[in-house]
Amino acid sequence: MRLDELPNWLPAWCLDHLGGEPAGVLFQARQVSTVFGLRLTDGRDVVVKARADDGRASSCVAAQDRLAERGFPCARPLTPVVGVGALAVHAEEPRPGGEVLHGDSxxxxxxxxxxxxxxxxxxxxxxxxxxxxxxxxxxxxxxxxxxxxxxxxxxxxxxxxxxxxxxxxxxxxxxxxxxxxxxxxxxxxxxxxxxxxxxxxxxxxxxxxxxxxxxxxxxxxxxxxxxxxxxxxxxxxxxxxxxxxxxxxxxxxxxxxxxxxxxxxxxxxxxxxxxxxxxxxxxxxxxxxxxxxxxxxxxxxxxxxx
Incomplete structure (x- = not known):
């Protein structure tokens, strides 16, 4: 995905809530949420997640934040959930690396x-x-x-x-x-x-x-x-x-x-x-x-x- 293919709301959202606009797109994925891996103009890498706002997201992100604070191995949220039209949006630190464990023994x-x-x-x-x-x-x-x-x-x-x-x-x-x-x-x-x-x-x-x-x-x-x-x-x-x-x-x-x-x-x-x-x-x-x-x-x- 190129920068000019990002949703119209996303650059301004990053500037307002993260202090910098996207300078590059690292990845984009879609499952329950649409996920954007971004490099900001100040060099930071962030992950922005957007999903339909069904009322669940704020609790999920708040719980994730509590566990990250306690040292549980999960990405640390950088923002609370913010409503963007019909979407619930938040940003978190990337947590790359590691391997999938295969098998069912x-x-x-x-x-x-x-x-x-x-x-x-x-x-x-x-x-x-x-x-x-x-x-x-x-x-x-x-x-x-x-x-x-x-x-x-x-x-x-x-x-x-x-x-x-x-x-x-x-x-x-x-x-x-x-x-x-x-x-x-x-x-x-x-x-x-x-x-x-x-x-x-x-x-x-x-x-x-x-x-x-x-x-x-x-x-x-x-x-x-x-x-x-x-x-x-x-x-x-x-x-x-x-x-x-x-x-x-x-x-x-x-x-x-x-x-x-x-x-x-x-x-x-x-x-x-x-x-x-x-x-x-x-x-x-x-x-x-x-x-x-x-x-x-x-x-x-x-x-x-x-």
Whole structure:
């Protein structure tokens, strides 16, 4: 992307909130947010993130800032969230480097669970307004009709391509999650390999703080236990690896889950996998996650008491 291709609002925003205009574009990416890596006229490198303003961003950035202050490995925000029309915008320091950890073995699950336990322990001391609505892949508590939260870009597509086993697994997992009525906490809801960077055996960076959620601890841990190995298109970890993740998390936190919490964790792992499998089916993505879901659904539902 060239400088003259940047959004019209961005140069003035950088000058107002960062004290310098863009002199070069380092990168541009689009996922939940549109992300611009910029070099300013004074030589500083910054990252500016813009996403649709749904009311969540301020809490997410505030929580990220608290963790960065405490030394948790994440990018440090440079500004609070600022409204720009229909967008929520903030800037943060770059945190380049590190490598993606590939694999879904129990050993890798334990390494990831230890990071997730540290992350959740840090967030337990952060007080922000709940970042609602939750990201759709953990929004089983929605009030929309049907199994899935309403997402126009998905709902307008041909639903017949979504296998019945995906819908059934989601429906049963959702009933179990809603029946538990556990208290909600702040947590990272997109804990995937693609959002972590490692230097050797040490985690270097956790990214995607846009995806904080307000759900029961056990549900957030369960979702992570199924998704931690996703280094690209979403996948579902083997059951033995999810089991190792859950056990390691409890060990690090020094508290055993109750029987209900364990059931909720397994249900959440299945809901997120079903949501992702549906999205892949509707958008013509890889069927790998749906295949893993088909192979594992019966056992995960049994463990969820669903």
């Amino acid at each position: 129990p050993d890798i699950a334990v390494r990831c669970a230890e990071v997730f336990a540290r992350l959740m322990a840090e967030l337990s001391g952060v007080s922000v307004a709940p970042p609602l609505p939750n990201p759709p892949w953990v929004r089983w508590d929605h009030a929309d009709s049907g199994v899935w939260p309403a997402i126009d870009s998905l709902d307008c597509r041909d639903q017949s391509v979504v296998s019945e086993h995906i819908v059934e697994a989601a429906a049963r997992a959702r009933r179990r999650l809603l029946a538990a009525a556990l208290p909600c906490v702040l947590g990272h809801a997109d804990f995937e390999a693609q959002n972590l960077r490692w230097q050797g055996r040490q985690v270097w960076a956790v990214h995607d703080w846009d995806s904080l959620a307000w759900q029961p601890e056990a549900a957030l841990v369960g979702a992570a236990s199924g998704s931690f190995a996703s280094a690209g298109p979403p996948t579902l970890a083997p059951i033995a690896s999810s089991e190792a993740f859950l056990a390691a998390y409890q060990d690090v936190r020094g508290r055993s889950f109750t029987a209900v919490e364990l059931e909720v964790a397994w249900a959440a792992s299945l809901w997120m996998a079903a949501y992702n499998a549906r999205e892949m089916a509707l958008c013509g993505g890889t069927p790998a996650g749906g295949d893993a879901l088909r192979a594992q659904a019966t056992e995960r539902l049994r463990r969820a008491n669903a």
